[in-house]
Structure formats: structure tokens, C-alpha cells
């Protein structure tokens with residue numbers, strides 16, 4: 001088992017590092033938060049006093065940080081100057097494609113192998129070790145990346161070269177944001193037309209409107225499998241997280257010259273929903289805004 005440094009032990013990183021330790025991987029952990037570090041130690045990781053100390057003797061370095069500037073700064077100031085020669089560096093944060101490519105170039109310039117490997121699946125999947133990783137790295141490095149991520153993964157997919165993992169992540173989540181809004185609109189219209197939600201669920205699940213937002217994550221309480229809608233839209237995938245990913249997609253689209261009018265509309269609708277105080281609710285709660293029933297959320 002490769003000696004692994006894990007930096008960023010928040011909602012996601014905590015469960016991920018715990019699963020590595022559970023699999024017998026020696027994990028050197030660091031987080032700016034003392035509470036997060038303590039939790040990692042109680043989960044079988046070795047707490048280190050700094051990122052520099054955590055990476056010093058690691059063969060693999062994994063990071064799970066909030067945003068692009070955090071990743072750029074951590075790699076430039078702590079990881080690259082202190083990591084052992086030949087270490088494999090893997091950033092699992094969701095960040096902008098440009099930052100991922102910039103860090104990859106910096107790492108390659110100093111002789112490190114680097115992968116951007118963001119995840120699909122939330123905190124529950126992080127804790128269960130069932131995340132889907134999409135990796136951007138040199139094809140020759142992928143087997144080592146896959147091996148390092150395996151104890152935390154349901155699947156690890158090679159997306160392409162540097163930045164391709166982040167590109168896959170934001171395209172997937174833009175599609176999810178759009179499909180969830182479409183699903184919510186359809187259920188809201190069905191209700192106005194006097195169609196029972198459970199009937200529409202059954203029909204849409206077996207018709208051409210079928211999609212993950214309908215069948216696996218139905219936004220209507222009491223309809224379909226158990227989802228955050230059945231728990232007051234608590235937990236799940238927060239609106240703030242969806243909004244972050246939609247903004248990343250719009251920034252990338254603007255730079256790449258891609259037309260993404262549906263993604264643009266989704267960003268505007270989720271921004272409106274978040275601004276009304278619902279940034280912490282699951283993203284499927286946007287149904288209640290479209291129904292004109294925001295009161296149902298308080």
C-alpha cells in the first residue's frame with residue numbers, strides 16, 4: 001500500500017481518507033481545521049502539523065479542497081516544494097479547467113505525475129467508498145491513479161489528458177442541473193393539469209422523458225424512491241454546490257465559445273433560489289419555487 005498524504009478533510013475528504021485508512025493505506029492527513037484533523041486521526045489517519053509535513057514522505061498525494069485558488073496555492077506553496085521525487089499527485093476537488101491545467105503543467109515541469117480527478121457522488125458516497133472518479137491525466141499514469149483511488153471508488157474512468165476530469169465533471173453537472181429543472185417544471189405543470197404526481201412518475205419513468213432526475217432523484221415528496229424530497233430537502237446535493245458547478249460550466253463555456261443557453265438559464269434559476277435563502281437545501285427543492293410554494297420549505 002502506497003504511503004498517502006490526504007489534504008482537505010472536510011465533508012468529502014473526511015470519509016475518503018477514512019476509507020483509505022480502512023483499506024490499510026498509511027494516510028498522513030492535514031487540514032486547516034483542527035476539528036477535521038482530529039476526526040481524521042480518530043478514523044485511522046496520522047495527523048500532521050502542516051501540508052508540507054504530510055506530503056514529505058508520501059508516494060501519493062490526494063487533495064480535496066473547496067475551489068481553484070485553494071488548489072493553485074496549496075500546490076505552488078506546499079505540495080510541489082515539499083513532495084518526494086516521483087510522487088503521484090491527485091486533486092479530487094471540483095475546480096475550473098484552467099486551474100487544473102495550470103497545476104498539471106506546474107507539476108509536470110517539476111517532474112511530478114499529476115491527475116485532476118473530481119468525483120460524482122456526495123457525502124454519503126464518500127463515506128461508503130462508492131464515488132465515481134473522472135480522471136484527467138496521461139494515459140500511462142492512469143493505472144496508478146486508478147489504484148490509488150480504488151478504496152474510495154465505485155468506478156474510476158479515464159476522461160482524457162490534464163483538465164479532462166474537470167471538463168467531464170462540469171458538463172455532467174450542467175446536464176444534471178438542466179434535467180432537474182426540466183423534471184421540476186414537468187411535475188409542476190402536471191399538477192396544474194390535475195395529473196397525480198405518482199401517475200406521472202410512473203409514466204415518465206417508462207417513457208421518453210425518463211432520466212435520473214425523474215427515476216432516481218424524484219423532486220416530489222412521497223413519489224418514487226426515497227430521496228431528499230422525502231426529508232424536507234435536507235442533505236443530498238446542496239443548491240450552493242450545484243450553483244458552484246453551473247458557474248464553472250458557464251465560465252468554461254464563455255472561454256471556449258460554446259453555446260450553453262440551457263446551462264445559463266439553470267445557473268440563473270439556481271442563483272435566484274439560493275438568494276432566497278435556500279442555498280443549503282438539496283437542489284431538487286427548486287421544485288417548490290417553480291410551484292410558487294416556497295412556504296413549503298420553511
Ligand code: NAD
Nearest residue numbers: 008009010011012013031032033064065066093094122123
Ligand atoms: P468542505 O468545505 O467541507 O471541505 C474542504 C476542506 O478543505 C475544509 O475542511 C478546509 O478546512 C480544507 N482546506 C481548505 N484549504 C486548505 C488548505 N490550504 N490546507 C488544508 N486544508 C484546507 O468541502 P467539501 O464538501 O468536502 O468539498 C470539497 C470539494 O469536493 C469541493 O471542490 C466540492 O465542490 C467537491 N464536491 C463536493 C461534493 C459534496 O456533496 N459536498 C460532491 C462532489 C464534489
